[in-house]
Every structure is written in C-alpha cells, then in structure tokens.
Amino acid sequence: MTSLVDFHCHLDLYPNFEKVILECEQNKIYTLTVTTTPQAWPRNYSLTKNTKYVRAALGLHPQLVAQRSAEISLWDQYFAEAKYIGEIGLDARPAYFKSLTLQEEVFEHIIKRCSSDGGRILTIHSVRTAQRVIDIIERHGVCKKNRIVLHWFSGSASQLQRAARLGCYFSVNSQMFSKGGALITSMPRNRILTETDGPFTKLAENPQRPSDVGHCVDLIAIVLKISAVEVKNLIAQNLRELLTN
Ligand code: MN
Numbered sequence: 001m002t003s004l005v006d007f008h009c010h011l012d013l014y015p016n017f018e019k020v021i022l023e024c025e026q027n028k029i030y031t032l033t034v035t036t037t038p039q040a041w042p043r044n045y046s047l048t049k050n051t052k053y054v055r056a057a058l059g060l061h062p063q064l065v066a067q068r069s070a071e072i073s074l075w076d077q078y079f080a081e082a083k084y085i086g087e088i089g090l091d092a093r094p095a096y097f098k099s100l101t102l103q104e105e106v107f108e109h110i111i112k113r114c115s116s117d118g119g120r121i122l123t124i125h126s127v128r129t130a131q132r133v134i135d136i137i138e139r140h141g142v143c144k145k146n147r148i149v150l151h152w153f154s155g156s157a158s159q160l161q162r163a164a165r166l167g168c169y170f171s172v173n174s175q176m177f178s179k180g181g182a183l184i185t186s187m188p189r190n191r192i193l194t195e196t197d198g199p200f201t202k203l204a205e206n207p208q209r210p211s212d213v214g215h216c217v218d219l220i221a222i223v224l225k226i227s228a229v230e231v232k233n234l235i236a237q238n239l240r241e242l243l244t245n
C-alpha cells in the first residue's frame with residue numbers, strides 16, 4: 001500500500017504532540033512537521049530523530065518575525081543539524097504588512113545560508129508575496145543546491161510557471177480547493193505534494209490531522225481527472241524524487 005504524504009503540518013501545535021507523531025508512524029504517513037520558532041527546534045528534532053515517517057523542519061514563521069526576529073541567531077545555531085527548513089517565507093496580509101521589511105531580511109538571511117551550504121529542503125509560505133518570494137529564490141540561486149517546496153501557493157498562474165521553471169515543488173492542501181482548484185491543474189504533475197497545514201485547516205469543523213490528508217488526495221483526483229490511487233502513487237513518486245535528487 002502506498003503511504004500518504006503530509007509535507008507541511010505543525011505537529012507541535014496539537015494538544016498532544018507525541019501522540020500525533022505516533023499517529024503518523026502507525027498510519028505510515030510521511031510527515032514534515034514544521035516549526036514556527038527556532039525555540040521549538042530541540043524538542044521537535046529529538047522527538048523525530050528516530051522516527052520512520054516524521055521529520056522536523058527548522059523555521060521562523062513570517063507571522064512571528066515582528067516579535068521574534070532576534071531569534072534568527074538561535075536559528076543560525078541550529079542550522080547545521082537541520083536538513084529541512086520551515087516554516088519560513090513572507091506574509092503581506094494587513095496584520096503582518098508592517099513587518100514586511102523585517103520579514104524580508106530574515107527570509108533572505110535564511111535563503112543565503114541555504115544557498116551557500118546546500119542540501120536542504122525548504123517549505124515556504126508566500127501569502128500575497130508570491131512575486132517577492134520567487135524573486136528572492138531566484139536572486140540567490142537557492143534552487144541550485146537545495147529543493148524548494150512552495151506551501152499553500154496562491155500566486156497567479158504565470159508566477160506558478162516561473163516558480164516551476166526554477167524547480168520549485170508545490171504542497172497542496174484541501175482548503176486550496178475552495179476557489180475551485182484551477183491553480184492545481186496548472187502545476188507540473190511531477191512537482192505536486194500534499195499537506196494539511198494542520199491544525200490551521202479544518203475538515204468538518206475539526207482541525208485537520210495528517211491522517212486527514214487523504215481528503216486532499218481525493219480533491220486532487222477530481223481536478224486532475226485521475227483516480228485517487230493514481231494521485232497517491234504520483235505524490236509518493238514525487239516525494240521520492242524530492243528526497244533523492
Ligand atoms: Mn503552516
């Protein structure tokens with residue numbers, strides 16, 4: 001049986017972090033648990049060091065940069081031991097717009113470190129900032145030695161094509177279909193991954209868990225007009241390529 005993939009989830013934000021890790025292991029769901037502050041890294045890292053299906057990512061969330069930009073030094077400290085980086089990126093919604101310059105500084109700092117070191121897989125937030133995010137990715141040539149996954153991408157179709165040409169992957173969640181899912185049909189099929197972004201997304205009024213990611217698989221199957229089994233196989237194949245190239 002092909003395993004499901006949840007490539008962007010905040011496992012440490014559920015009431016019982018260890019239980020949800022165990023759930024991913026038991027259900028064989030390849031899960032990337034992202035962090036919003038580097039302070040969360042040591043626990044995330046130690047709890048997922050020896051798991052088969054769960055990996056942790058080192059992040060500094062753009063929505064927290066206004067309060068926590070000083071933690072970039074802590075992020076630097078942990079960088080050497082992190083293979084996965086996120087959640088990072090930019091957010092220009094009204095509530096975060098004031099910190100956008102600071103967000104860019106933090107994001108560019110992270111991108112530069114990844115560009116020079118290489119070997120990382122990044123999961124990037126780009127709300128109302130697709131153009132800026134893609135500009136920064138391109139300017140620093142970060143795709144050369146790293147892999148980029150644009151999470152919950154909501155830019156235009158032409159921005160999507162530009163990101164795809166740079167080599168970016170796209171992790172798709174079920175809430176992205178609320179506008180019909182047209183953007184998903186224009187993603188290169190070999191670059192699509194699935195995510196829940198739980199607990200920030202809901203399924204039947206409840207925060208989604210990685211075990212709900214099959215719902216997203218079903219929605220992708222509908223818009224791509226292929227079977228859910230074919231989508232599962234496609235996502236598993238895309239994950240393998242992402243991890244081996
Ligand atoms: Mn997230």
